[in-house]
Amino acid sequence: MKVAEWDMEELLMLVGESNQRAFSVFYNLYYKKVFRFVYYYLRQGDAAAEVVSDVFFIIWKSRCALKDIKSLDAYLYIIAKNEAIRYLRQNRDYRKVGIEDIPLHLELSEGTELENQLEREEIEQLIEKIVNKLPEKCRMIFLMNRAEGLQTKEIAQALSLSESTVRVQMKIAVDKILKELKVYYPNLNLVTILGILFIRNFS
Numbered sequence: 576m577k578v579a580e581w582d583m584e585e586l587l588m589l590v591g592e593s594n595q596r597a598f599s600v601f602y603n604l605y606y607k608k609v610f611r612f613v614y615y616y617l618r619q620g621d622a623a624a625e626v627v628s629d630v631f632f633i634i635w636k637s638r639c640a641l642k643d644i645k646s647l648d649a650y651l652y653i654i655a656k657n658e659a660i661r662y663l664r665q666n667r668d669y670r671k672v673g674i675e676d677i678p679l680h681l682e683l684s685e686g687t688e689l690e691n692q693l694e695r696e697e698i699e700q701l702i703e704k705i706v707n708k709l710p711e712k713c714r715m716i717f718l719m720n721r722a723e724g725l726q727t728k729e730i731a732q733a734l735s736l737s738e739s740t741v742r743v744q745m746k747i748a749v750d751k752i753l754k755e756l757k758v759y760y761p762n763l764n765l766v767t768i769l770g771i772l773f774i775r776n777f778s
Contacts, residue, residue, distance in 0.1 A: 586600060586601060587601075587641045591638050606627065606631075608723060610627050612655050612719070615719075616656070616659035616663070617663070625662070627655070630655050630658050646729055648723075649733050653733050701755070702756070705756070706748070709747075709751060715734070
């Protein structure tokens with residue numbers, strides 16, 4: 576059975592019953608999301624992979640509780656955040672790779688007014704540079720929404736912040752991006768810019 580064919584409630588119940596195949600499906604379903612999140616903290620692939628292994632080991636040990644968790648994404652990110660912080664504390668000589676190594680894949684919405692692929696690539700590269708210059712908390716919140724699709728409440732839970740703080744930081748990020756984009760592309764309208772920035776609305 577393919578991942579897409581599993582019912583999530585059934586999957587979590589089977590994982591809770593120590594079904595190895597179900598856990599394998601769960602692992603494949605969430606590995607990339609958890610890896611990207613940990614990578615935002617550590618910025619180095621090998622270290623992130625090590626931490627992600629610890630995350631799923633913890634999830635396996637607490638597998639019986641999975642079916643009762645209301646926000647599974649937030650639960651996973653909280654564990655991932657704690658393990659990433661633990662790794663950093665235990666490896667004080669650990670050196671992070673530059674934030675420029677974090678991939679930020681941007682997609683265009685339908686009806687975009689960009690004239691050609693070259694301009695699209697230039698704008699994507701510019702957005703990456705702007706995002707990479709944001710303060711750490713602001714950048715993290717933006718990426719969690721933009722790359723992971725998390726909503727305000729989920730981000731607040733994962734980062735132990737208030738929802739109002741998340742909204743303020745997201746607004747700061749978007750305002751900064753819009754301001755700098757307008758400098759280089761003064762004729763680019765707001766609808767097109769927002770189409771580039773978001774796959775889904777931030778609420």
